[in-house]
Amino acid sequence: MKQYAIVPFAAAALFLLASCTKDPIKNLNADENRLYITNRDSSTNFSSFKTFSISDSVAIIRNDRQHEKTRDAFDTAFIAAVSNAMVQRGFVPVPKDQNPDLGINVSNIINTYSGYVDYGNYYNDYYGYWDPYYWGYPGYGYYGSYIGTYQVNEGVISVDMFNLKDAAANGKIKAIWNGVIRGTGNDNIANISSNVKALFDQSPYIKVTQ
């Protein structure tokens, strides 16, 4: 029966070798996990704006409903990082009651109920998350058709930029830019600087002078 000794040996060797697949996820470092996605309204000339205002808190949108607005250490640091990036591009920060040309909202979108977030729903329900009253335009609606619809299965940080300068003339508030940070570490305060930098680095058109 000596001949059968080879069989378990061969089986063990094969099973061992069969597990030698390089796992793509495990071979990513912490920064490589993340995606930075930006959308813009191609008809918008960003140099036509001079001032901006950014919301003072972050909307936590859980399962397609606004859960709360928060202003913890992460939120404050993130808002400051976006504001600094805008200043570096030549825009001037002003209080929201001084007719800013641009309005910027930051949201943290989480969906634990269905396991995914439909970004289309996010924009359809935007009025409920960020009442235009906040920007001094009560009763106005948001619009902007350029924004893609995709699904995500984890929390995302979303930065949304709106044209307030022409809101009164249009009767609506137009979404002109959106930046999304997906992936592990997107809500880590240590990554805020590099995450915000990534969004703006791939959006060189956001600047006062073209």
Add this chain to the structure above:
Amino acid sequence: MKKIQYIAIGCLLFCSTTVVAQTNDLTLKINYGAGIPVGSFKDVISNTSYRGFGAELMYHINKSVAVGLETGSQDFYQKYPRQLYKAGDGSDISAVLTNSIQAVPIMLKGQYNFLAGKAVQPYVALAAGGNIIRFNQYAGQFTNDAKTKFGFAASPEAGVYIPFGRYKRAGFSVGAGYNFMPFNYSDISNLNNISAKVGISFPLD
């Protein structure tokens, strides 16, 4: 996918234990192999794979000719540095893209050894059959594209076989082959690669 590998390997080993009782001319060969992408495959993955193995159950008709079954696995992988991609909806996506491909051949094989009975025996072989191919593309940690297909596979091979041990019934071999692996999916047409392998053969009687 690993289940399929295990089933294939299990079938091979089951055959080996059942057929061995009926013949005195069966060998089992275990290979370690590297895969070198060629042609358009290099547009998807250009890295050489050093994660491959194979198993061959061969029935020796005579001292020169053997026929049998071959299976195994080769794992191809490449991670591309972060760069900006344009998505279909017009958005810009900055991502680290990873392509991961596993190929599991299940083929019939014929082999001819020259200089049978000598200390060094050159050989040529031809295997043909099917390939289970799993393709996965990741953007960062997220699956971007995935496809598993079963398709035709063929592999001509040449090398040398060096028998050793009592009665010279075990042996060491070194060989190289060309793996034809058609795979029509997305922008990919084939996963052709050159394989280099070393193996040890054992008699199963």
